[in-house]
Amino acid sequence: MSALALLPVIVGAAFLASGAAKIRGATALAEAAQRFGIPRALATPVTAGLFTAMELALGVAVLVAPSPWSVAAASAAALVLAGFVALTGRAWRRGDDFDCGCFGAGGSTRVGPGLVARNTALLAAAVGAVIGGVLGAPTPLDVLGDTEGRLWLAVAAVTAIAGLLVTRLTADDRVRAATAATPGQTVELPSQEHVIEPGGYRTAPSFEVVGPDGEVVESLMLVAHRPVLLVFVKTGCGSCEGLLSDSAELIETLGPDGPVLVFAVSSARSVFEDAHPELLDRAVYGVASAREKLNVQRTPGAVLIGLNSRLVAGPVLGDTPVRELAASARALLEAPVPSLP
Known part of the structure; x- marks a missing residue:
């Protein structure tokens, strides 16, 4: 040859x-x-x-x-x-x-x-x-x-x-x-999508989103200073619109010292900005890869990510489970990290 x-x-x-x-x-x-x-x-x-x-x-x-x-x-x-x-x-x-x-x-x-x-x-x-x-x-x-x-x-x-x-x-x-579980059930990530660190906690898979300023933000930088409750939404989804409308209530629930509420938007940026101009500084875009890696297969859904990309909880799917996760977020972050068996 x-x-x-x-x-x-x-x-x-x-x-x-x-x-x-x-x-x-x-x-x-x-x-x-x-x-x-x-x-x-x-x-x-x-x-x-x-x-x-x-x-x-x-x-x-x-x-x-x-x-x-x-x-x-x-x-x-x-x-x-x-x-x-x-x-x-x-x-x-x-x-x-x-x-x-x-x-x-x-x-x-x-x-x-x-x-x-x-x-x-x-x-x-x-x-x-x-x-x-x-x-x-x-x-x-x-x-x-x-x-x-x-x-x-x-x-x-x-x-x-x-x-x-x-x-x-x-x-x-x-x-x-x-994800065939009931909407309120927490879905475990497949083993290849997260890592158990020596400290005994799950680490979220790395992903990237586009921030409000149009710059690419890595997941590690997203939680560089404070934990984040990442809520996946899209415009036109009834349950999503309910969560977006209640964003002030969710922020109050999380508290000033709790995790930051960030909406991961699957819709076109221009559509979301027209519908919710008050949330421009809390929205990230380009989230398809993040959804796939975190196994958020439908909206609304949410994950709680702590410092150093610790995957504290989630993903949870559905309006009520997202609200429940927000209500328990501070307690989950303050709970002792489980040790490896």
Whole structure:
């Protein structure tokens, strides 16, 4: 096999893996795009879904397109990867540090030199595939040679994508099973989503939201000075609107020395700001990843996070459980931390 024939295989596999991991994660991808500085009008769940479909189609084309279409496919992949390098490089130079969303909300790849190096290496592979195609290097299909070989390549690609989808769906099923409890029941986080620290308490998974000033805020910074009661809401949800209307009462319940009340808003920012201008300084946006990692599968829901990202309680789901958590928040924070068995 020609060494140049391996380059489109590497590039195509990367696009397929990336696209498959983003399936059913359009909202999280749109939020990640906004963090990279893509205009909000372009970074929407619809465009994110189209981008995911493009990644999958491009991955297949790079792998199976015959010459001369293989050169066109590799060229398109190189252009996309050049865009990735530019975006991630710019974010790294700015000093940004957030999850790039490269492999969906379930992944965790931070902006930094490693991400830039990975994208640069893939770009080099794509450029090499273009050069190889122009010079007449064999395509993956040429190497396989016959119809049977092409069939095996297609089967392998479908199997790989199916494996990724099954993994994602299985994880979703575990979440749905956990949240099938009554609305007032506290839902335990799956073991892979939190850590038991030596001090004997659960640590909330790291996540990011967008603050009132438009800046990305990491979960650790959200609770850097005071614990937070993070209440997940969206406009148009009757129970959510009740909690939003009673925000002053909830703040009084938490007390001046208690946790800070913060609303994690799933709705469009402009819609929420028009409906609740009095809560602008208590709202955070871009919360799809936070909802997924904290297993808040419907609204309203809430988690109580202490200092050092200690997961004190939650998630709880429903209007009454959220109010009950607010009422008991100070006592929960003051209670002794349980020891490890």
